[in-house]
Amino acid sequence: MLRENIHDLIALAAVAEERNFTRAAARLNVSQSALSHTIKGLETRLGMRLLTRTTRSVAPTLECEDLLATLNPCFEMIEARLQALNEARDRPTGTVRIVGVEYAIESLLLPKLAPVLKQHPSVNVEFVMDYGYTDLASAQCDAGVRYGEQVSEGMIAVRIGPDERMVCVGAPEYFERAGVPETPQDLGGHQCINLRLSNHGSLYAWEFEDAEGQEMRVKVQGQVCFNTINPAMYAAVDGLGLALVPERLAERYLASGALRICLESYSPYFPGFHLYFPSRLRPSSAFQVVLDALKERG
Numbered sequence: 500m501l502r503e504n505i506h507d508l509i510a511l512a513a514v515a516e517e518r519n520f521t522r523a524a525a526r527l528n529v530s531q532s533a534l535s536h537t538i539k540g541l542e543t544r545l546g547m548r549l550l551t552r553t554t555r556s557v558a559p560t561l562e563c564e565d566l567l568a569t570l571n572p573c574f575e576m577i578e579a580r581l582q583a584l585n586e587a588r589d590r591p592t593g594t595v596r597i598v599g600v601e602y603a604i605e606s607l608l609l610p611k612l613a614p615v616l617k618q619h620p621s622v623n624v625e626f627v628m629d630y631g632y633t634d635l636a637s638a639q640c641d642a643g644v645r646y647g648e649q650v651s652e653g654m655i656a657v658r659i660g661p662d663e664r665m666v667c668v669g670a671p672e673y674f675e676r677a678g679v680p681e682t683p684q685d686l687g688g689h690q691c692i693n694l695r696l697s698n699h700g701s702l703y704a705w706e707f708e709d710a711e712g713q714e715m716r717v718k719v720q721g722q723v724c725f726n727t728i729n730p731a732m733y734a735a736v737d738g739l740g741l742a743l744v745p746e747r748l749a750e751r752y753l754a755s756g757a758l759r760i761c762l763e764s765y766s767p768y769f770p771g772f773h774l775y776f777p778s779r780l781r782p783s784s785a786f787q788v789v790l791d792a793l794k795e796r797g
Contacts, residue, residue, distance in 0.1 A: 507541040508570055510534055511549060515559040515567055592621040593785030598629050599644030601727045602748050603772050607660050608644065608793070615792040622785045630697045630726060635777065641786055647770025653778060659793040660772035665706065666746045667766070668758040670738040679761050680741075683707045683717045690740035691719035692731045705743045707765035715765070732758075771795075 513523040514534065524531040542549050549563040559567065597608065604626050612624055627640055635643055646663065650656040667680075673690075680686055686705070694703040702724070704716040721740045725731045728744055735742035736757050746766075752758040760766075774793055782790065 504541075504544075507537050508566075509574070510537045511541060511563065512567055512570060512574065514538060514550060514557060515563060518557050520557060590621055591619050591784035591788045593783045594623040594625060595642070595783075595786050595789045596625045596627060596638075596640040597642050597644065597774075597789075598627040598635070598638055598640045599772075600630050601628050601729055602745055603644040603660075604628060605729075606747060607772055611659070611792050612789065615788055619785075619788055622788055624789060628727070630694075630728075642774050642776040642789075644772050644774055647773045650773055650775045654775040655778050656773040656775045657790065657793070658771065658795040659774050660795060662768045663771045664746050664766050664768045665743050666749065666760045667705070667741055667743050667762045668732070668735055668749055668753070668760055669741045670736055670757065671759060672738045673735075673740065674759065674761070676738075681762075683715050683762060683765055686717055686719050686741070689719075689721075691721040692734050692740045692742040693719060693721055693724040694728060694731055694743075695724055695726045697726055703743075707762065708767045709765065712767075 510523070510527060510529075513526050514520060517523040517526065520531050520534055524534045527534065529537075538550060547562050548560055549566070551558045551560055599608065608624075608626065616622060616624065627638060629638070635641070644659070647656065647658065667686075677689055680689055683705070691705075695701070696703055702718065704718050707715040707717065709715060719741075723731075723734050723739050725734070728748065731742045732744045732749055732752070734740065735744070736752055741761070746753075746760075749758055753760065774790065
């Protein structure tokens with residue numbers, strides 16, 4: 500009933516505005532006889548005459564003018580909203596919340612998204628830094644960033660970065676003072692810079708792999724502990740101990756000689772960062788722009 504009335508009211512508004520059935524029919528792309536039948540049906544259902552017809556003209560009755568005074572602003576609002584939605588296809592709008600570790604935000608998200616944000620001023624991105632395995636729903640985030648092997652089942656995962664590896668690094672002065680560990684088990688006799696995980700408060704166990712591909716986890720001790728990775732690397736540069744950090748993060752310090760890698764043969768590559776989000780998510784125009792910008796090419 501509602502759909503039929505809306506269709507008929509649009510027809511009535513066209514006739515009242517054109518004051519001519521022929522012109523109104525052409526505007527609505529219907530036949531004149533079909534339009535006349537529509538108006539008569541509406542008048543029958545409402546039990547009142549809406550148009551005064553003569554051989555030369557058509558004019559709205561007082562009741563019709565009163566009805567259209569209410570309807571026309573509604574039609575205009577609907578038309579404006581539809582136009583805005585149509586324009587939104589070419590002008591993405593909205594806010595996207597992404598949770599990830601500091602290293603992922605600084606090394607991947609910001610560099611890839613900066614050009615997009617300049618190009619689309621109506622797209623906003625909120626970065627949430629967290630080293631825990633954050634639940635997207637509870638954190639009210641649209642997506643998160645994790646290494647490929649850490650993405651939970653039931654999530655869509657899209658690669659956004661190259662393969663990575665964690666390397667054990669130290670300053671030359673530290674190695675001169677304390678020596679160079681030959682195996683991960685030797686770390687028990689070294690000052691190591693710990694990382695405390697935010698999701699359960701425990702210390703991160705350093706992960707290595709032997710020649711046979713067997714995983715090795717080593718709990719280390721030291722005077723300094725952080726809950727983000729960047730300060731741990733800076734502490735290693737200052738000679739406070741060894742740190743296990745992403746190799747790409749330490750590139751400039753390795754190139755300058757401020758840091759050196761040890762235990763390199765125990766440091767395998769693993770799948771790099773992936774953007775993950777629920778499979779049930781209906782991507783907004785802003786989210787689609789962000790996703791396209793972050794996808795790893797090639």
